Amino acid sequence: MKSRVLHIVKANNQNILKGFVLLLFLVFIDASLLIFSIDIQRWIIDDIFVGGDKSLIVPYMLILGFSLVTPPLIFFLTSRLAYKIALDIQRVLTSELLSYIQKLPVLRFQEKRIGKWTHYFTSDINHIKDFYTFNIPELFKQTAIVILLCLYFGWIDKWMFFAILFISIGYVILMSFFGKMAKNAQSDVQKQKADLSVHLEEAISSTREVISFNRLDWEKKRLNSLYENLVRYVLRDNKIKMYSNIITHPLKWGPILLVLLWGGNKVLKSEMTLGTWITLYQFTAILANGIQGMFDMLLEMKKASVYTNRLNEVFKEESINEGNMELNEIKSLSMKNISFSYEGSNSRSQFINNLFINFSIGKKIAITGSSGSGKSTVAKLLSLYCIPHRGEILLNEIPITNYSTCELFSRVSICSQDPYIFPDTIRNNILFGREATEEQLDKVCNLVYLKELIEDLPEGFDTILGERGYSLSGGQRQRLAIARSLLHDSDILILDEATSALDLELERKIQRNLDILRKGKTTIVIAHRLSTIVNSDIIFVMKEGGILEKGSHKELLEKKGEYYHLLQSQEYLQA
Structure with missing residues (x-):
């Protein structure tokens, strides 16, 4: 199953590959010992019970004991190794998927609901690691058993070998028939599971709204409808498996009946020893189960390809091209001929058209305009939340994507209107994984007038906030986010x-x-409320995705243009 997923596992951890090879080797030893432990019975029956050679009892019993005691030890080793490999695969895929998602433009990421992203981690990755650590070793074991037993049967009688080969070909034909059906059915099941996961996540998040608008029955009907769809597709998947079992089950009995009748006749004619016949009969049952096991594992491989394909689709998403240049000092920042529009929108207010902006380093720069003018989109473009369709954002006259994201975002930070607050302590929400003294924490909290609020709480900085900070008001969340940004102390x-x-x-x-x-650092303020930006060094006024005016507050008032009219409108509304 060649895929980006397999490439990631190989590239990130050679120990996984080495462990996997060792796992397959142990599985092969286990399969060989299973066959050997049964074949030793032929020696015991023919040489001791029939031949009467009692001197062979002790050596044969020791060999039989070894072949029976060793498999449990191998099972212990394979199980332990398989679990370790499974956890390593899960860790690598989870880490790589999360890293890749973090490199996606935010707008691309937001196109999918959170529940769908979560489903990749909680379901798809789990099935993939089970496939590599259980299904493949089990398929390898059953294949080894079938091949070894076919060689054994060919050694005993070539016609029996061809008969078993014919039955095996029948399994292959059935596999090709049922495999595609199983893959499509599993794809539908996973889609329904993802939809259900999304709905449950959103149902929990929207609990307050559902209750306050008295929509409990409506929510229940939606949930029941999703469960009904899931049940329908699961039953369809199980129906395919049931039909495959009904058709393939009679094939299992073909080799068993063949050995029972053909072998028994050979024994009666003294053309085959009793031990050989008994051993062949046991081998035939194991062979039939092995062929059936191969068939089942190949069906599971078809299903597992669904999970792999789903992850591969994610890795095909266009990510932000990350460079490797270091950023020592910021000397200039500009947007050259930038054009951008949101997918699926025909509204002109959603466009950035041939935008040119030179940001003065070390100054306070403001961008304003009426709703839908494109000012917040400029912030998203500067923060690489989205990628311009045309033009370049230049940092020190070099495209911003040429720099390492770690270098870039150590010097550039953004504080948005609706910041994410973690369900953690106030301290950890401000620190955000950084180290800081109590004096530094007190300083940034005093600057945003949070210190008094924190001191009034029983646990102070160690007070745990609710999910997404719902225990705080909107203004308190914004102040906490500003404190977090100030502690970062970025250049821009x-x-x-x-x-x-x-x-x-x-x-x-x-x-x-x-x-x-x-003071002396670059601050870019995106604001609709003009009272926020009156003391900015330079103000850019946007309209319909372009710069209409620029200048200081005083200069723009003297022009009596768009900025002047916006200010008059806001002052009138405030009055």
Whole structure:
């Protein structure tokens, strides 16, 4: 099953590949000992019970004991090794998938619901690691048994070998018939499971809305409908498996009846020893089970390809091209001839058209405009949340994608209107994995007027916040996110409507503190509320995806253009 998934496993951990080879070797030894432990019975029957040679009892019993005691030890080793490989595969795939998702443009990532992304981790990866650590070794074992026994039967009688080969070909034909059906059925089952997972995740998240709008019965009907669809496809999958078992089961008895009748006749004619016949009869049952086992594992391989294909589709998504250049000092930042539009939108307000902006380093730069003018899209483009369709974003006159993302985002950070708050302590939400002293924490919290609120809480900085910070108000979440950004202390800070949930007085105070703290550093403020940006060094006014005006607050007022009218409208509404 050649795929990106297999390439990732090989490339990331050679120990997995070595362990897998060792696992297959142990499985082969186990299969060989199974055959040997049965064949030793032929020696015992023919040489001791029939031949009467009692001197062979001790050596034969020792050999038989060894062949019976060793398999449990091998089973212990293979099980332990398989679990280790399974966990390694799960770790590698989970890490690689998460890293790849983090490199996707945010808008591309947001096209799928969170539940679907979660399903890749909780279902697809689990099935893939089970496939590599259980299905493949089991298929290898059954194949080894079938091949060894076919050689054994060919050694005893060539016609019996051809008869078994004919039955095996019948299994191959049936496999090709049922395999495609099983793969398609499993694909449908996984789609329904993913849809159900998405719905359950959203149902839990929307509990308050469902209750407040009295839509409990409606939600229950939606859930029942998804379960009914899942049951229908699962039953279809099981029906294919049942039909395959009904058709292939009689084939298992073909070799057994052949050996029973043909071998028994040979014994009566003294053309075959009793021990050989008994051994062949046991081997035939094992052979039949081996062929059936191969058939079942090949069906599982077809199903497993569904999970692999689903992950391969994710890895085919267009990711952000990450460079490897180091970023020592930021001297310039500009957007040259940028054009961008959101997929599936025909609205002109969703477009960025031939945009040119030169950002003055070390200054406070503001971008404003009416709703839908494209100002927040500029923030997304600068943060690589989305990729422009045309044009370049240049950092030090070099395309921004030429730099390592680690280098880039150690110097550039964004604070958005709706920040993500982890269900963790206030301290950990601000630190975000960084190290900081209590004095540094107190400083950034004082700057955004959070210190008093934190001190009033019983656990202070160690107070655990709810899921997504729902225990905080919108303004409190925004202030916490700003404190997190200030602690990062990046060279370029992008504030995308980061204070929109605050009242005017508190917003002015925080903006004043930000101006003092970040003096000499580049701060890009995206704001609809003009009171936020009046003291900016330069203001860009956007309209319909382009720059309409630029200048200081005073210069733009004197022009009495778009900025002047926006300001008048807001002052009128506030009055």
